[in-house]
Amino acid sequence: MSAQARLPNTGSGYPGALTTAASSILSSQARQLLVVVFDLNASAWSNFLGEANVATAFPRILDQFAVFFNIHLSLRRSSELALIVCHRGGARFVYPPPKYGDASRAGHPPGAGESHDEIDGRYEKLATAQKELVAQINELASEIMASQAAGSASVHQADDIEVTKMAAALSSALCYINRFNRENYDPLLPQPRSRILIVTAAAGAASATRAHYIPMMNCLASAQKAGACVDVCVLGAAPSSANQAAQTSEDGDTFLRQLAVMTRGIYWRVTDSSSVLQHLMCHFTADADARQHLPPPSHSQAAVDFRATCFCHRKQLDIGFICAVCLSVYCNDSLDMCSTCSTPFSVAGSLRPAPAS
Amino acid sequence: MSASGDDVFVDVSHDDEGDTNDASSSAAHGEGGSYQRKQAWEADYQKTWDGGKEKSAETEALLKKRQRQQALVNNRLTRIRLSNEEVLASRNPIRRALLRRVLLVVDLSESMAIRDAPSLTSGASASSSAHAGTGSTRLGYVLHELERFTREFRERNPLASIGLAVAGGGVGGNAAAAIAGGSGGASAEVLVSVGSPAADLISSLRSLQPSASAHSTMAFASSVYAPQGEFSAEAALRLALRELAPNQAGVEMLWPNGAGAPPDAHAPPQHRDYVSREVLFVVSSLSSCDSGDVFSAAESLRKAGVRVSFVALSAETRLFRFIAEQTRGQHSVVSNFSAPPSSYHGSDVSRMYAHLPPSLAVLNEDEAAADEDGDDGTLAALLMAHVEPPPFLGPPAGTTPTAPGSPTAATSPDTPSEQESVVLPGRGFLPALPLGQPPAARSPDAEALAAALDPLREFVDVNDLFGPLMEIGFPQERATPAGAMCVCHQRPVPAPAPNQKDSVDPVTGHNGFDCPRCGALLCALGAGALTSSLAATGATSDAGGGGAASALGTVSGIARCPVCCLSLLAAAPHLARAYHHLFPASATFRVTCVESSDERLCRSCQAPLVPEQLARAITEQISRASTSTEKLLAAEGAGGASATATVIADDMDPLATDENAIEVAQCPRCEALHCAACARYVRSSLHNCVGCLGG
Secondary structure, rough: OHHHHHHHHHHHHHHHOOOOHHHHHHHHHHHEEEEEEOOHHHHHHHHHHHOOOOOHHHHHHHHHHHHHHHHHHHHHOEEEEEEEEEEOEEEEEEEEHHOOOOOHHOOOOOHHHHHHHHHHOOHHHHHHHHHHHHHHHHHHHHHHHHHHHHHHHHHOHHHHHHOHHHHHHHHHHHHHHHHHHHHHHOOOOOOEEEEEEEEEOOOOOOOOOOHHHHHHHHHHHHHHHHEEEEEEEEEEEOOOHHHHHHHHOOOOOHHHHHHHHHHOOOOOEOOHHHHHHHHHHHHHHHOOHHOOOOOOOOOOOOOOOOOEEEEOOOOOOOEEEEEEOOOOOOOOOOOOOOOOOOOHHHHHHHHHHHHOO | OHHHHHHHHHHHHHHOOOOOOOHHHHHHHHOOOOOOOOOOOOOOOOOHHHHHOOOHHHHHHHHHHHHHHHHHHHHHHHHHHHHHHHHHHHOOOEEOOOOOOEEEEEOOOHHHHHOOOOOOOOOOHHHHHOOOOOEEEEEHHHHHHHHHHHHHHHHHHOOEEEEEEEEOOOOOHHHHHHHHHHHHHEEEEEOOOOOOOOHHHHHHHHOOOOOOOEEEEEHHHHHHOOOOOOHHHHHHHHHHHHOOOOOOOOOOOOOOOOOOOOOOOOOHHHHHHHHEEEEEEEEOOOOOOOOOOOOHHHHHHHHEEEEEEEEOOOOOOOHHHHHHHOOOOOEEEOOOOOOOOOOOOOOOOOOOOOOOHHHHOOOOHHHHHHEEEEEEOHHHHHHOOOOOOEEEEEHHHHHHOOOOHHHHHHHHHOOOHHHEEEEEEEOOOEEOOOOOOOOOOOOOHHHHHHHHHHHHHHHOOHHHHHOOOOEHHHHHHHHOOOOOOOOOOOOOOOOOOOHHOOOOOOOOOOOOOEEOOOOOOEEEOOOHHHHHHHHOOOOOOOOOOOOOOOOOOOOOOOOEOOOOEEEEEHHHHHHHHHHOOOOOOOOOOEEEEEEOOOOOOOOOOOOEOHHHHHHHHHHHHHHHOOOOOHHHHHHHHHOOOOOOOOEOOOOOHHHHHOOOEEEEOOOOOOOOOOOHHHHHHHHHHOOOOOOOOOO
């Protein structure tokens, strides 16, 4: 009871009362959690790297990411990392390894002592992270590639197989952030700063489709509320204008842009597979505090499409008609009833021509 | 009454509290010396709601056990019902009134100055706060909780607008915004009109807050209004009607100034009908001091379709309950007044699931200690019940011309459960139409409906039947040339400073918007200048210009083009933020008790579901058993780690198995198991089930 009464006041009031200098010291002690959502959609990667090169180029990209992860972990002692891999079959936690994911894992990932010979005097956090990450992703990737190769011969419906379970992975990431904040709650320290980095090679609709629109938007609202910014790193060239015109509708890319902009994250597109690390270091190493003092990347925040998509034809709308009951968006007002909440409009539709007589 | 009778009375009063008042009762009983204790009239006055926090260990254990059993029973019952109920629920979508206009009315009568609320600053314990002088005033406490409520409300209702009014003896300084009530100067005044930026509301709530340092009644001198005089429900109700539905029939006579038309007279009628108008009173007074007839005021509100809800601090009052029932509102009484004010820290969403079944409340010991303990009946919990949008009941009965005795009368308060069916104006009920037809094709049902309604065509005003489709534009942001003037302010559109680009609101802070219909250039959606023309649709621009103070830092709400009156929305994701009310993926989470499971980890966050000690104990127990059959038995008996039974079978006795049961939440659709904390997070904030999404 007394603890319950005490916590809120110390938690919210104390840091605010400090001077700027002191609070900046404190904020440097705040835990920085980076949750990486790594999209392993096989077809997208093979599009980006070229069918022939995937086997050789993908591990090289992974190495660049491993360096980036190590950079993040070594920037400060309070940095933490989590990695969730998603593909069209689901989402999976890779790091921290689930088996260690209990009470003892607050500060240092245990299990580092398992294999001292491999660590070789390196900072154990880095060594474990790299070992776990690269091994797991490689394993997963080869699994996926294999299944994709097996499946692509028989089933070649591009629409169906392209869907990555991005929304599930994002939800997992947010739940993990929530748990992290809870477990590392310290009234004397500021709240842990968390951010999410989405890495995807799926340039267009593959990363998020309309089926996942509402879950993605739920994630957006929840991330905003948790104060977590969502960075998006897209590998691959932007869809050409002709291509974009063809898929005016649900552009998964639009969702990701919206996600990044509305959570004050960074949306960045990397076109060259050899310079991934450079881009990662330039744009995604700075945490939310540091970004206040940095100019935002120039082309990233340009003109995000915030228009709504109609529920009936999946068109981007300038002017839409919205059901007042359930907020479904339609592109015309000649419907019988709302397809979502079945509120009838039909009466109006059938009666409107009548007054002429 | 004899002395012994009094003794009995004292004892009973303590027993009634269910051992919640151990300290005082043991003092009263003494150790055998019964004559040492005070008589009932000598003892300090004990408020029955004060003892809620101090439960003895046994009581707490007992309560927990009972709740756990209840969860088990519920689980058994719900699992049986799941099969058909879930299917129905998925087919019969929820209808909620997402466009809301809510007016908060705070009692500013002298009873709000009573110092019996828990202290806001030091978190004084419940027992001490009962005595005058230690706690804060009721007003301070109420304002503190209302501020929280406002933030939560704004966040979860992106298309709603909220205002603030006060009613009491000392209000009414601004005559244009006030309505005078009964004797003693009891009157009501709107401080923040509905549709104003959320920042205004919060600053207004803070300005009412008496200064915390001073402990005398002079503390109120610094604030706008001090709580004094009487409360007038009638004045407040008439004020609310004027604020929320000024165009309703019969309101003209309540319009004392007669100055011009009511503000939303030009609003299209179809929008008005789909806005839920609500008044939420926070009352401490036990009486109402009115100059006119309070019942006729309540009746006019009922006709206008305004829901009136009360949260009473003192006790239930017949008048308030009557008004609430008549207008389809809720009446609730704070029963656990002594609970300390809710916390603000971090993204902890502790108090938002106050409306959940109590079985969720004791899931996790440390969590329970942190936030859920005895949460029922606190002011915060009762206020949070109003955050969720109310069910959509169709347009208010009073807005359409209906013959007396027509079926529309069915929307009267006697039938509060119209959620299943649609109320059409002037027509009474129509059964909810089945879902699933493609919207473009006219369904046979709709044909039949149209045919059935055809003879009625000439009796009905077409405008009233105009469907509930709102036309909304989604303007795209574009960089404007230097010096371009905006239509809304007739000012050059300000360009953002390059280094501030990140701190400016990403949606509306810079550049201009073109109205997609008329092409007018607007500098920012949701700016203050637009607000006045918006009050009509009920979904107005909040947080305009004050994005930093709003809960999310982004502008939401609908603006309106000043040239062509098209409603404008800055970003579609704001619409999407309201969708979770309608597609509650997680609302179906149920607490289940799992003996053990193959899944040792929470599907959402990978936290271990089985507490470590328990898991270790079980494994030890199993390993200690020598023979294989013993091992099997041990595993079964302990609900062991190797046992494969996941969820307790329906026919198991919950009383026999609750020892090692672990409480987790299970999604009934995908059967994924989640830890209790994740279940709460999903319910309160995320609204996604990882398992259902395929994760």
